[in-house]
Amino acid sequence: MSAEKEMNVLMVGGLWPEPASSGAGLRMLELSRLFVQQGWRVTYGSTAAANEHSADLRQLGIETADIMVNESSFDLFLADLRPDIVLFDRFAMEEQFGWRVEKTCPDAMRIIETVDLHLLREARHKQFKQQRQVVGQLAKNELISEVAKREVAAILRSDLSIMVSNNEMELLIEQFNLDASLLHYCPFMFNETQICTDGPEFEQRSHFVAIGNFRHAPNWDAVLWLKEEIWPKIRAELPEAEMHIYGAYTPPKATALDNKREGFRVLGRAEDLHAVMSQARVCLAPLRFGAGIKTKLADAMLSGTPNVTTTIGAEGMFGDLPWSGSIADDAESFAQAAVALYRDEQAWSAARKRGFDIVRALFSAETNGHALIARIKALQGNLEQHRLNNFTGAMLRHHHQRSTEFMSRWIEVKTRKE
The missing domain is CATH 3.40.50.2000 (Glycogen Phosphorylase B;)
Structure with a gap:
């Protein structure tokens, strides 16, 4: 033909x-x-x-x-x-x-x-x-x-x-x-134009972000794990930081978790995903099961937002390249990695660059x-x-x-x- x-x-x-x-x-x-x-x-x-x-x-x-x-x-x-x-x-x-x-x-x-x-x-x-x-x-x-x-x-x-x-x-x-x-x-x-290399830098960003469709079981479990085990540990170290949860089709059981006093905010659908991601300093994706490669982590890399995720979250997403943040599979290690990345500008900037490298090498x-x-x-x-x-x-x-x-x-x- x-x-x-x-x-x-x-x-x-x-x-x-x-x-x-x-x-x-x-x-x-x-x-x-x-x-x-x-x-x-x-x-x-x-x-x-x-x-x-x-x-x-x-x-x-x-x-x-x-x-x-x-x-x-x-x-x-x-x-x-x-x-x-x-x-x-x-x-x-x-x-x-x-x-x-x-x-x-x-x-x-x-x-x-x-x-x-x-x-x-x-x-x-x-x-x-x-x-x-x-x-x-x-x-x-x-x-x-x-x-x-x-x-x-x-x-x-x-x-x-x-x-x-x-x-x-x-x-x-x-x-x-x-x-x-x-x-x-x-x-x-992804095209080169989608990579936000000129986005906000470390000092211009604040708070943590997590994104995921609530109809997807691994995302709901990730929110519960954050709420029950991971976020309290992070909040104890970073009392001024907030956890911002975004997701399509947010059910009442999710909005019920919103707690301003604890800094754990469930904010519903993100109308401009990349704007939301670019304002956050660190993306968290504590996925304990699932498959495929994770759009939320690709969006984080495109937006120049370092992340902390699990082995399953990072699976199939970085080849032989170093990860764009940290990988941890238990609540204590996950929280420690999140706090360290949030505080350390040099480590944050290096992770940001690694994300851009992954996108260019694997997702062209x-x-x-x-x-x-x-x-x-x-x-x-x-x-x-x-x-x-x-x-x-x-x-x-x-x-x-x-x-x-x-x-x-x-x-x-x-x-x-x-």
Whole structure:
């Protein structure tokens, strides 16, 4: 296929992208922009209703479509659109719509944006609830679950899955024996203009900040750990400092933790995330479980804000480079690291620079975007052979298509009768 051909891309999402609310929203917006920059036609379809926080995709030159699960109207939509590439937002969308894409547009390349591995996130959450601490690599028996079987099956059925974390890519290859040809490593994609090297300096900043969507379990746990164990230790050393918690979809149980006297403020959604991050002296991200790479820490590095996080928080985010702050896995060490970074201007400035170095080395839009587009084009030119080499995927598609199709058609008929 000629590299000059204008590709027709359909992106299928469970939600409309909300880049200020979640890393997943930011990621889908990144990819949308990347495809538009190639001169490709991009259509974004979602099963959800848009809200006031959803990105205005049409301003970016992206067409939009409302789609429905278990509806043959999607088949008609596909037949009219005739996409060359269909990208699914996480594996659940592939489960719902992958068989329809293969049936109606068999030559369309099917890609999953994993965002993070749900199987790893679930396994760590389960271990955390049992042990209150996640340490080291999980054994294979700890990783295998219903979610793992579904997610790996979806990856095998697809032509390519995009991985944001090289750790998770290695896990799939080593623990689940997936062929590397089915995976592509592509972390964040930031431009040089997004790096705030001229932002406020040490003396111009004050207080600590933590950011995270409250619908995400690791973020809620991080807030509780801060409130109950970490912040009291920090506050004892820095009585004038405040802890500012920001997050989308703040529930009453979170706002109930707001305490001005203790300097622990729960402030809801951050309308301008980078402004909030740039005003803080140190970002705290005490994540005890989870997966993927953390948008909040990337935002901190972009804003020139050193951070303290855990091993899981920093996982897959710095390669062989020194971290942009400190890494600590218990409350006492975490609090000590936070206080030291807050007080020491020289250490703070060094950590700030290390953050900029990480962004430039690992999260370059030019490098990562170019590599992803090149991989897609190469695969598109060899799609038939690529699928022949993936017999397990073909076998899974055969059985999944039949079972899912019959279930979907039954639901559709049942809904109409009701």
